[in-house]
Amino acid sequence: MAACAAVGALVLLGGCAADAPGQWQRFGLPEGATEEAPLVGDLWVGAWVAALAVGILVWGLILWAAIAYRKRNDELPRQTRFNIPIEFLYTVTPLVVVGVLFYFTVQHQDEILEDDTPADLTVDVIGQQWSWTFNYTDDDVYEVGTPEDQPTLYLPVDQTVQFNLNSSDVIHSFWIPQFYMKMDVIPGRSNSFQVTPNQQGTFAGKCAEFCGAYHSRMLFEVEVVSAEEFADQMDALREAGQTGQIEPELRGSYFETPLNEQPGSEE
Numbered sequence: 165m166a167a168c169a170a171v172g173a174l175v176l177l178g179g180c181a182a183d184a185p186g187q188w189q190r191f192g193l194p195e196g197a198t199e200e201a202p203l204v205g206d207l208w209v210g211a212w213v214a215a216l217a218v219g220i221l222v223w224g225l226i227l228w229a230a231i232a233y234r235k236r237n238d239e240l241p242r243q244t245r246f247n248i249p250i251e252f253l254y255t256v257t258p259l260v261v262v263g264v265l266f267y268f269t270v271q272h273q274d275e276i277l278e279d280d281t282p283a284d285l286t287v288d289v290i291g292q293q294w295s296w297t298f299n300y301t302d303d304d305v306y307e308v309g310t311p312e313d314q315p316t317l318y319l320p321v322d323q324t325v326q327f328n329l330n331s332s333d334v335i336h337s338f339w340i341p342q343f344y345m346k347m348d349v350i351p352g353r354s355n356s357f358q359v360t361p362n363q364q365g366t367f368a369g370k371c372a373e374f375c376g377a378y379h380s381r382m383l384f385e386v387e388v389v390s391a392e393e394f395a396d397q398m399d400a401l402r403e404a405g406q407t408g409q410i411e412p413e414l415r416g417s418y419f420e421t422p423l424n425e426q427p428g429s430e431e
């Protein structure tokens with residue numbers, strides 16, 4: 165009964181997502197655009213299937229108990245103080261469920277964060293209030309974004325990129341939803357991960373850690389292009405004089421700057 169209702173609701177709501185076919189099969193995830201995406205996708209879908217299976221069992225048991233043991237007369241039912249097998253069952257079952265989820269999470273995490281093989285290119289990312297800097301270390305060029313002028317990150321398709329993440333002020337989080345990957349950008353600490361975009365196109369990127377007044381403007385675009393287009397873009401940055409690398413100088417939070425010295429205070 166509960167299962168029918170749940171499936172019915174899924175089918176009904178599924179009609180709303182006609183513009184995003186497949187999104188319901190992915191339990192709300194956008195379409196993955198990297199070689200590693202299936203790892204996260206499988207973990208996500210698997211966790212939902214497990215949760216739904218547990219949910220259907222629990223809903224079913226609640227409904228069954230409510231109907232089978234409903235009040236029929238004023239006679240007091242037999243009073244039971246404990247039931248060792250049942251108590252053992254509902255102590256051990258959640259431990260097994262959590263254990264299984266934990267095992268698959270750690271297994272997938274290890275595979276996702278595996279970076280023993282050298283990447284094809286490296287991008288040193290700096291998060292700063294409130295935009296991003298992308299240092300293309302192999303080409304020795306860079307791109308700096310501002311909240312008004314949001315940057316574009318170019319990546320060659322089918323090449324493994326290593327992102328080194330540093331912050332120059334507070335904690336940010338580097339997130340490209342369609343890459344199924346997000347990692348904190350922490351001042352004074354270098355985080356990194358590798359990913360292999362396998363689809364050309366434009367993808368949205370954003371900061372996923374509330375980092376101050378204009379956090380919502382920490383957007384960027386990711387252009388996954390052919391190797392030739394990528395080389396052209398590196399040349400364009402070089403011609404624009406954006407050569408060298410920007411260092412993540414720790415300049416403290418925007419809010420530690422006296423109000424009259426903050427950018428925009430003259431307005």
Ligand SMILES: [Cu+2]
Nearest residue numbers: 336371375382
């Ligand atoms: Cu941020």
